[in-house]
Amino acid sequence: xxxxxxxxxxxxxxxxxxxxxxxxxxxxxxxxxxxxxxxxxxxxxxxxxxxxxxxxxxxxxxxxxxxxxxxxxxxxxxxxxxxxxxxxxxxxxxxxxxxxxxxxxxxxxxxxxxxxxxxxxxxxxxxxxxxxxxxxxxxxxxxxxxxxxxxxxxxxxxxxxxxxxxxxxxxxxxxxxxxxxxxxxxxxxxxxxxxxxxxxxxxxxxxxxxxxxxxxxxxxxxxxxxxxxxxxxxxxxxxxxxxxxxxxxxxxxxxxxxxxxxxxxxxxxxxxxxxxxxx
Numbered sequence: 001x002x003x004x005x006x007x008x009x010x011x012x013x014x015x016x017x018x019x020x021x022x023x024x025x026x027x028x029x030x031x032x033x034x035x036x037x038x039x040x041x042x043x044x045x046x047x048x049x050x051x052x053x054x055x056x057x058x059x060x061x062x063x064x065x066x067x068x069x070x071x072x073x074x075x076x077x078x079x080x081x082x083x084x085x086x087x088x089x090x091x092x093x094x095x096x097x098x099x100x101x102x103x104x105x106x107x108x109x110x111x112x113x114x115x116x117x118x119x120x121x122x123x124x125x126x127x128x129x130x131x132x133x134x135x136x137x138x139x140x141x142x143x144x145x146x147x148x149x150x151x152x153x154x155x156x157x158x159x160x161x162x163x164x165x166x167x168x169x170x171x172x173x174x175x176x177x178x179x180x181x182x183x184x185x186x187x188x189x190x191x192x193x194x195x196x197x198x199x200x201x202x203x204x205x206x207x208x209x210x211x212x213x214x215x216x217x218x219x220x221x222x223x224x225x226x227x228x229x230x231x232x233x234x235x236x237x238x239x240x241x242x243x244x245x246x247x248x249x250x251x252x253x254x255x256x257x258x259x260x261x262x263x264x265x266x267x268x269x270x271x272x273x274x275x276x277x278x279x
Contacts, residue, residue, distance in 0.1 A: 023144075023208040024267050027216065032268040043268045050269025056143060059266040063151035066258040067158060073254055074159045074188075077247055078166040081187065094241040098172055101236045110178045110237070117233040120195040120226075129153060132202050139209075144266070149201055152259045156197035159251055160190040169244070177238035188248040189240045192231040196252030197259075199223050204260055227252075 024032050034040045050058050118124050129149055136145035164185035171177070171186040184190075203223035210216045231249060234240040 023263075024271060026207050027213065031264045032271045034268070043265060046265040047269045047272040050266075051273050055266050055269040056147070058269060059144070059147060059262060060151075062262040062265060063147070063155070063259065066255070066262055067151070067155045070155050070159050070251070070255045070258060071162050074162045074251060075166060077251060078163060078187075081167060081243070081247065094243055097235060097242040098176060098238065101238070102176065104236065105178070113233045113236050114178060117191060117230060117237060117239075120191045120230040125191075125194055125198055126153075129198050129202070132205075136205055144263070145205055148205065148259060148263055149198070151262075152197050152201040152256070153194070155255050155259070156194045156252060159255060160188065160193050163188045163247075163251070164190075169241075172238045172241060182239050186240055187244045188251060189231065189234045189244040190248075191234055192227070192240075192245050192248035193252045195230045196227050196249055197256050199226055200252070200256040201259060204256075204263075 024030060032043075034043045046058065046062075119128070133146060133149050136149075164187065167187040168185045169187040171182065174181055200223065203219055206219050207216050210219060227249070231245040234245055235242050
């Protein structure tokens with residue numbers, strides 16, 4: 001724990017390690033600065049709780065509560081989807097897009113897209129997450145990247161399972177799909193949702209340590225292209241309907257926003273005097 005002199009002569013205690021304090025900004029944006037009145041009120045409350053219970057335990061608790069909110073949002077999305085499906089508005093979008101994708105297929109392209117989509121699958125995506133996680137942990141020597149990535153991944157998995165169980169939507173016909181075939185419910189697209197959240201979290205963690213604007217821009221572009229291309233690949237291969245992918249993007253971005261907000265509250269608690277863990 002360090003102390004810094006201020007113009008008023010006081011020496012407020014600033015919690016956290018130097019590496020964690022370095023995460024406070026993305027470029028010129030201070031993540032511990034809350035512009036809205038509601039944001040400042042929540043940040044003040046979190047800072048007080050952080051000084052009492054420790055910033056890291058509070059981060060874990062915040063993420064657990066966020067998971068509950070995310071799963072509830074998935075349930076709400078399923079209700080909206082049911083209402084739209086009954087009006088046949090979904091079919092008006094899904095079938096034409098799939099029919100167009102069928103015209104683009106070729107043996108070479110099918111194999112290439114299948115290889116690409118597998119990167120975001122149940123084996124590829126965990127490998128990507130672990131590789132970045134090891135790099136973050138070694139570089140920063142802190143538990144925060146581990147907590148954020150594990151929580152983000154667990155939340156997206158819970159949302160995927162909840163959505164598939166609640167909707168139980170059938171995938172496109174096997175006659176329109178490229179093997180290997182998938183047989184679990186279609187809504188939402190798990191590949192798309194999980195890649196949105198995991199890659200989004202990785203991009204966020206990278207941005208925290210990138211000082212050059214051009215580097216940050218390319219990081220965001222690369223992450224966005226990956227997530228968009230994974231979603232498009234699911235429709236191209238006939239493994240999902242377009243609305244499965246659109247819903248997965250929306251749910252994934254909502255959960256990612258909660259994860260980033262939880263981390264900002266953690267950084268705010270550290271900045272205002274909380275220790276990472278209770279002393």
